[in-house]
Amino acid sequence: MFxxxxxxxxHDGYGVKMDSISRRKFLKIGGTSLALTAAAGxxxxxxxxxxxxxxxxxxxxxTFCDLCFWKCGAIAYxxxxxxxxxxxxxxxxxxxxxLCPRGSGGVGAHFDPDRLKYPxxxxxxxxxxxxxxxxxxxxxxxxxxxxxxxxxxxxxxxxALFSHGIGGNFLKHLFKAYGSANIxxxxxxxxxxxxxxxxxxxxxxxxxxxxxxxxRNARCLVLIGSHLGENMHNTQVQEFSEAVxxxxxxxxxxxxxxxxxxxxxxxxxxxxxTDMALLLAWMNLLVSEKLYNxxxxxxxxxxxxxxxxxxxxxxxxxxxxxxxxxxELIRATARxxxxxxxxxxxxxxxxxTWYGDDTQRSRAIALLNALxxxxxxxxxxxxxxxxxxxAYPYPAYPHSDRPKVDNPDNRYPFAHEVNTNGxxxxxxxxxxxxxxxxxxxxxxLIHALPDEQETIRAIQNLDLLVVIDVIPAEIAGxxxxxxxxxVYLERFDDLNVEWFREPFVALRQPVxxxxxxxxxxxxxxxxxxxxxxxxxxxxxxxxxxYLAYRLNTAGLDYGRLxxxxxxxxxxxxxxxxxxxxxxxxxxxGKIEFYSLQLxxxxxxxxxxxxxxxxxxxxxxxxxxxxxxxxxxxxxxxxRVLMDMLDENEVWINQDIATRWGLKSGDYIRLKNQDxxxxxxxxxxxxxxxxTDCVYIIHGFGHNARQLTYAYQKGASDAQLITRYKTDPxxxxxxxxxxxxxxxLEA
Amino acid sequence: xxxxxxVIDTKKCVGCMDCVVACKTENRVPEGFNRxxxxxxxxxxxxxxxxxxxxxxxxxCDNPPCVHCCPTGASHVHTLGGVVLVHHDLCIGxxxxxxxxxxxxxxxxxxxxxxxxxxxxxxxxxxxxxACVSVCPTHCMYFGDLEDPHSPVSRLLMARRYHxxxxxxxTDPQIYxxx
Numbered sequence: 001m002f003x004x005x006x007x008x009x010x011h012d013g014y015g016v017k018m019d020s021i022s023r024r025k026f027l028k029i030g031g032t033s034l035a036l037t038a039a040a041g042x043x044x045x046x047x048x049x050x051x052x053x054x055x056x057x058x059x060x061x062x063t064f065c066d067l068c069f070w071k072c073g074a075i076a077y078x079x080x081x082x083x084x085x086x087x088x089x090x091x092x093x094x095x096x097x098x099l100c101p102r103g104s105g106g107v108g109a110h111f112d113p114d115r116l117k118y119p120x121x122x123x124x125x126x127x128x129x130x131x132x133x134x135x136x137x138x139x140x141x142x143x144x145x146x147x148x149x150x151x152x153x154x155x156x157x158x159x160a161l162f163s164h165g166i167g168g169n170f171l172k173h174l175f176k177a178y179g180s181a182n183i184x185x186x187x188x189x190x191x192x193x194x195x196x197x198x199x200x201x202x203x204x205x206x207x208x209x210x211x212x213x214x215x216r217n218a219r220c221l222v223l224i225g226s227h228l229g230e231n232m233h234n235t236q237v238q239e240f241s242e243a244v245x246x247x248x249x250x251x252x253x254x255x256x257x258x259x260x261x262x263x264x265x266x267x268x269x270x271x272x273x274t275d276m277a278l279l280l281a282w283m284n285l286l287v288s289e290k291l292y293n294x295x296x297x298x299x300x301x302x303x304x305x306x307x308x309x310x311x312x313x314x315x316x317x318x319x320x321x322x323x324x325x326x327x328e329l330i331r332a333t334a335r336x337x338x339x340x341x342x343x344x345x346x347x348x349x350x351x352x353t354w355y356g357d358d359t360q361r362s363r364a365i366a367l368l369n370a371l372x373x374x375x376x377x378x379x380x381x382x383x384x385x386x387x388x389x390x391a392y393p394y395p396a397y398p399h400s401d402r403p404k405v406d407n408p409d410n411r412y413p414f415a416h417e418v419n420t421n422g423x424x425x426x427x428x429x430x431x432x433x434x435x436x437x438x439x440x441x442x443x444x445l446i447h448a449l450p451d452e453q454e455t456i457r458a459i460q461n462l463d464l465l466v467v468i469d470v471i472p473a474e475i476a477g478x479x480x481x482x483x484x485x486x487v488y489l490e491r492f493d494d495l496n497v498e499w500f501r502e503p504f505v506a507l508r509q510p511v512x513x514x515x516x517x518x519x520x521x522x523x524x525x526x527x528x529x530x531x532x533x534x535x536x537x538x539x540x541x542x543x544x545x546y547l548a549y550r551l552n553t554a555g556l557d558y559g560r561l562x563x564x565x566x567x568x569x570x571x572x573x574x575x576x577x578x579x580x581x582x583x584x585x586x587x588x589g590k591i592e593f594y595s596l597q598l599x600x601x602x603x604x605x606x607x608x609x610x611x612x613x614x615x616x617x618x619x620x621x622x623x624x625x626x627x628x629x630x631x632x633x634x635x636x637x638x639r640v641l642m643d644m645l646d647e648n649e650v651w652i653n654q655d656i657a658t659r660w661g662l663k664s665g666d667y668i669r670l671k672n673q674d675x676x677x678x679x680x681x682x683x684x685x686x687x688x689x690x691t692d693c694v695y696i697i698h699g700f701g702h703n704a705r706q707l708t709y710a711y712q713k714g715a716s717d718a719q720l721i722t723r724y725k726t727d728p729x730x731x732x733x734x735x736x737x738x739x740x741x742x743x744l745e746a
Numbered sequence: 747x748x749x750x751x752x753v754i755d756t757k758k759c760v761g762c763m764d765c766v767v768a769c770k771t772e773n774r775v776p777e778g779f780n781r782x783x784x785x786x787x788x789x790x791x792x793x794x795x796x797x798x799x800x801x802x803x804x805x806x807c808d809n810p811p812c813v814h815c816c817p818t819g820a821s822h823v824h825t826l827g828g829v830v831l832v833h834h835d836l837c838i839g840x841x842x843x844x845x846x847x848x849x850x851x852x853x854x855x856x857x858x859x860x861x862x863x864x865x866x867x868x869x870x871x872x873x874x875x876x877a878c879v880s881v882c883p884t885h886c887m888y889f890g891d892l893e894d895p896h897s898p899v900s901r902l903l904m905a906r907r908y909h910x911x912x913x914x915x916x917t918d919p920q921i922y923x924x925x
Contacts, residue, residue, distance in 0.1 A: 085771035087881065098883045101764040107771055229760030234883055241758045241884035257788070259760050262797030269793035628762035639777050640770060644763045653792065687792045 056080055061511045062089050062565020064496055066488030067102035067109070068631040069165050069187070070210060071496050072234050073566050074099060074106070076489055076511035083110050083489065083512045091566040093502050094210065100232040101629045101644065108640030109487045110512060114708055115471055115637070116484035117516035126459060129477040129705055136519065136527070139481050144531035146464040146480075147178065150436045156180045157402045158436040159464075160423045164443035166508075167485070169494040170525035171441055171468070176397040177529065177537035182405050182435070184418035186448040189732040195352040197414050197730040198362025201595055203375055204585035207348045208384060210500055215239035215347075217379040220249040220340035222333075224275055224365065226349040229259040232628035233350070249340060251333050253278065255623065256651065256695050257688035266333050272621050272693050272736065273355045273612030274323040279364040280609055281319035282334045284311045286371050291338035296373025300584065303594025303605075307367070310594075310606040322611065341372040343379025351625075356725030356734040359414070360607040363595075367607070370591045376582060382574040384499035387567075389554040392546060394537055408432040412731030413601045419731045420449060427458035437464035441521070442485070446474035447633035447699065447716060450724035450733050468524060471637050472706035484518040486510075491520035492543040495550060503569035505554075507547070507561045522546070603729055612737075614692075619673065619739035620656075621693040624717040633699040633718070636710035647714035649684035651695040652742075657685035660742055669743040670694075670715055674722045677743060678715035679703070694740060748891040749808075750827030750865055751920040752879070753899045753908070754801055758886035761786055761799040765878035765887065769803075772866065772877035776856050781863045782878060798925070801878065801887065803863040804851040805911065805919030806830045812843035812852065812860075821860065827891065828920070829867050834859040848915040865889070892920075 059078045064071050065086070073092025077084040086106045090097035099106075109115075119139035120131035134142075150158050156179025163171055164185050172183050187209075188196075196206035207213070215221060216239040228240045244250060244263055252264040253275065261267045270278060286292040287308050297304055316327035323330075337344045346368050352358050374380020406422025407415055408431060415422075427435040438459070446452050452474075459465055459478050467479035476482050485491075489511045496506040526538040540546040548558040561567055573579040586592050599605040615621050629635075629644040636642060650670060652662065662668065664685045670678040679701045689695055701716030717735075725734040761784045769781050782803035789796045810830045813821045820836035821843050823829070832843075837859035844852045844860065855861035866876035870889070874880065879887040890897035902908075903922055910919045 085768075087768075095883075098881055098885075099764070100883055101762050101767045104764055104767040104771060104881055229762065232762055232883075237760060237762070238883050238885075241760065241886065245755070245758050257793065257795045257797065259797075259799065262788075262795070262799070263757065267793060628760070628764075629767070640767060643770065643777060643780060644766055686788070687790060687795050688788055688797075690792065 054081060058084070061509065062563070063489065063508050063511055064092075064506045064565065065099060065103040065106060066165065066167065066508070067106050067635065068233070070094060070234050071166060071498065071506065072099055072103055073506055074103060075565065078511060083107050086489075089565050091564060091568065092506070093500055093504055093568065094235050094498070096238060098234075098238065100234045100237070102232065102631055102635060102641060103234070105629070105638060105640040105644070106489065108638035109470065109635075110489050110515070112471065112637050112639065114706060114710075115487070115518075116469060116476070116482060117518065118484060119517070120482040122480045126465070126480070127456070127478045129472075131482070136517070139483060140524075140528050140531050143464065143466055143481055144528060147437060147532060150463055151179070154434050154436050155402065156398070157182060157400055157405060158434050159439070160184070160405065160427070160435050160437070161439045161441070162186070162420060162423070162443055162445060163439075163441045166496060167488070167493050167521050168441045170522045171439060173394065173537065174525040174529050174534070175439070177394075177534045178532060179398045179400060181400065182418065182423055184406060184420040184423055186420050186443055186445070188417040189415075189419040189421050189730075190353055190448055190450070190735075191351050193353070193415070193417065193419075193730055193732045194358030194727050195348050195350070195362040197416065198359045199348060199366045200416065201359070201414065201598060202363055202366035202370065202586070202592055207381075208499060209350075210235055210498075211348065211350065212381050212384050213345060213347060214379055214382045214501075215243055215345060218243055218248055218343055218345040219379055220251070220337055220344040222251045222253070222337065222344070222346040223260050224253045224347065224349060225354070226347045227254065227258040227260060227625050228347075230628055231350070231626045249336055251336065255690045255693050266329065266336065268325050268329060268333065269690060271322070271324045271690070272623060276357060276361050276364055276607060276609045277314070277319045277322035278325060278330065279361065279368055280311055280314035280607070281316045281330050282337070283364070283368055283371060284314045285316065285331060285334040286338060287311065291335065292371035293341050293373030296342065297371065297593075300582070300591045301370065302586070302588040302590035302592050303596075307593035307606050314609070322609070337372065342374045342377045344372045345369070345374060345380055346372070353727070353732045353734050354736040355612055356727055356737065357610050358727050358732060358734055359729040360604065364607040367593060370593065375591065376576040376580055378575050378577070382501055383580045384501065385503045385572040385574060386499045387497055387503040387505050387554065387569040389495060389497045389505055389550055389556070392540075392550055394539075402433060405433060405435055407731060412727070412729065415730040420445070421726075421733050422731060424449065424455060424458045427461050428454070436462060437466075438462055439466045439468065440475050440479075441468040442470075442634075444473040444475050444633045446478070447718040450718070450721040450735050452718060453722070468521065470518070471634065472704055473633060474702065474704045477704050477706070483524060484516070485524070486514040486518040486520050490514040490518065492522060492547065493520070495547060501574050502571055504566055505551075505556065505561065505569075506566050509562060598729075615739045616673065619741045621736065622670070622672070622717060622720055622738045622740045623693050623695045623736060624698045625695065627697045627699075630697070630699050633702065633716075636699060636702055636713070637707050639709065642709060645697075647682060648697040648700040649682045650715070651684045651686055651689045653689050653691040654685050654687050656691050657683060660744075662742070662744075667745050669745070670720060670740040671743050672720040672722060673739045676720055676722055678720055679712045680745065681715035747893060748827040749893045749920070750806065750829055750870070750889065751892045751899050751922060752865070752876075753888040753902045753922045753924060755886040755888075755902075755924040756798050756800055757924065758884045759799045759801060760884055761801075762883065764881050764883055765801045768877040768881040769863070772869075773864070775861075779853050779855070779861070781861070798923075800911075800923055802849065802911065803878075803921070804830060805849055805917065805921045806863075806865060808918035808920060809916060811846040811848075811917060815842045815846045817842065824867060826867070826871065827865070829865045831864055831867065832860050832862070848912050848917060849919075
């Protein structure tokens with residue numbers, strides 16, 4: 001049976017699109033604009049005013065990618081002044097010279113006809129997407145006046161910044177100079193936050209990004225809901241494929257037969273929300289059968305006896321009715337993990353905000369890894385290293401007596417980054433103090449935060465909403481002022497001084513000019529600072545002076561970095577065996593199998609299982625994930641990537657689909673437990689998913705009218721996530737707690 | 747005489763479509779079209795599902811029906827490596843080749859000629875791999891000369907089990923999938 005023949009919709013459609021038009025007619029209409037000549041790229045107009053515009057032939061300019069947050073080193077090819085293609089930089093340790101499909105499709109961001117072109121100011125109600133085009137000076141003067149008024153009335157902490165990726169560095173600096181540390185990103189409370197908190201509570205350190213997982217050297221790899229290959233974090237996918245090719249034993253736990261599951265030695269089709277039960281049963285077996293790494297645990301473990309006693313009830317037979325996984329399969333996989341320890345890696349995942357007990361689940365994953373004895377060990381978790389590149393010596397930031405606004409009374413005691421949803425809540429309630437202005441940069445909060453109505457309620461309380469972005473996504477539609485940012489191929493950003501298995505520094509630099517009136521963040525932040533009387537915080541003339549200064553103080557050559565894009569440092573130890581000190585910055589100085597700090601704060605010191613609520617009759621749990629060709633809700637107007645995948649599908653188990661009279665290709669709508677109905681979405685009837693859940697790819701279903709190409713293609717999970725559970729330990733928002741049923745098209 | 751072929755390791759492929767994107771930018775394939783594509787084949791009943799993910803394109807067949815049926819000689823076998831190509835200026839866009847291809851590998855370019863994968867012959871002639879092969883983040887694709895017994899493609903076909911697509915069509919396809 002063919003499950004998904006040619007998921008390139010575009011390819012399927014070619015006969016229909018072109019058959020009716022004769023060649024002669026086409027030549028008449030098309031002229032020469034699409035000819036395969038060197039002079040004209042087929043994707044759009046060339047950058048106006050590029051300094052490279054008049055150069056004949058092919059130039060190769062190194063930079064680093066911005067299609068996601070991985071920041072792979074890239075080389076852009078410019079032919080006769082026009083952007084042609086982007087490839088990986090062979091000097092780059094992250095990509096090893098091979099970009100992922102999004103990176104290869106980066107040219108589409110430059111040529112995107114829907115991108116923001118000029119500064120805009122709102123001319124009617126918020127959310128109506130009605131604008132007046134203004135000059136940069138008008139826009140920045142308006143913003144500065146509003147910010148001064150907010151500071152005078154409410155204090156500088158009443159301004160908050162939401163930012164994602166390295167592009168926001170200069171805006172963060174501006175905010176700190178202005179007097180606000182209320183700076184958050186959805187990457188914490190909506191994504192990897194619980195994971196990093198769970199690992200920090202156990203090992204004293206975060207998993208971080210890029211993840212410190214030594215997948216390449218793992219002999220047994222366990223993925224729990226982590227869909228590597230569909231989730232296209234370049235280094236990880238490269239290492240995953242390498243490990244599989246080298247014969248690593250692969251165990252995949254997922255309600256869906258993911259791409260990775262299709263390659264697994266053991267596939268565990270788990271009931272959604274019950275991962276903790278499986279983790280506890282695995283640990284119970286490893287301990288009761290004494291299969292764990294006893295020498296490692298004896299040396300580095302704290303509270304192991306109490307931990308062992310606590311997990312005693314969780315046998316495979318106990319876990320079976322919870323998880324649906326046969327006890328023998330639980331036993332076989334636990335023994336498989338033990339067989340390869342310490343080079344058995346249980347991947348901590350990344351998007352970890354699932355069911356509300358996510359910090360504890362992540363802690364259980366951390367503890368299972370600890371039982372393997374793989375932290376600081378080859379095939380487990382390495383110690384990332386970095387180059388010494390000092391920060392620019394800015395003046396000290398103003399002092400604030402007010403704590404950050406997102407976590408009043410330290411309600412979520414182990415949140416170590418700002419919670420976006422905490423800022424949102426304070427904006428609505430005014431507690432602990434009012435928030436009156438938001439800057440939103442490179443994150444589409446309407447799709448990134450759960451419960452879009454709550455986000456909109458918060459926005460209605462603002463005196464100022466500024467969106468700085470490359471595309472007019474939903475959040476831009478709610479802004480008072482929209483500032484068009486140049487795409488990464490047109491701008492400098494801050495240096496990437498990466499923490500990875502080897503140290504390096506990377507430069508992002510313009511390859512072509514911005515085609516309209518788009519500006520880079522460094523310029524926007526500096527100009528706005530000057531209008532706010534904060535110009536002394538930006539003492540450099542331009543960003544190149546800043547970049548060269550930082551490199552010089554590190555003893556590195558800016559000219560070389562411009563030519564090569566990457567400067568690699570000397571290899572450093574990354575494992576205990578290579579000389580990394582085996583110390584754990586936890587309260588006990590050891591790996592905390594039993595967490596006193598959790599106990600003291602009123603939480604379970606050893607993870608416990610909470611049964612998830614089952615779907616109501618006729619409803620299915622809504623699960624969502626990634627496509628390798630898209631990043632979040634930020635790439636659906638990139639024409640190159642949309643030619644790969646231009647709408648999402650809802651995966652429905654074949655038997656369920658048959659019962660509903662649905663077949664692949666039918667369009668339906670999804671209705672959630674609160675009556676919210678999605679855009680239309682295509683059915684994928686498949687044997688690759690359980691019967692109690694459905695799955696869609698995140699990022700589609702745009703309702704922003706200015707995203708003309710992506711508008712209403714597919715459905716948005718974000719729209720259906722009207723409920724979320726808050727993680728009591730760190731305040732993250734668990735989103736896999738929504739259920740949907742099907743509305744058939746008449 | 748060289749005989750170019752592609753060997754693709756389905757064990758390593760994750761179906762990310764980087765091959766499709768790289769082909770598109772390298773060869774300036776116009777919006778709405780792709781010269782290669784991903785097929786995901788799933789067999790069985792949940793949870794016992796077997797999957798194979800394949801990067802597919804023109805098979806550069808040894809017995810190419812598209813060349814045999816072409817009324818103008820536009821579709822032809824290149825002198826180097828048996829690569830099947832189209833002379834754009836000889837093509838009249840009659841679509842006989844589209845109909846004859848068992849792999850659905852061709853489309854009519856907006857300029858009016860039949861278009862498809864060229865094995866990136868412009869790169870291969872310079873000693874480079876095709877774009878799709880050169881970008882693949884999983885290193886699952888190999889390109890080379892089957893006449894050379896020491897080439898990576900020859901060695902892989904000697905060492906591993908493989909299949910081609912629709913060999914029963916009698917076209918003698920030259921893309922091999924390792925299983």
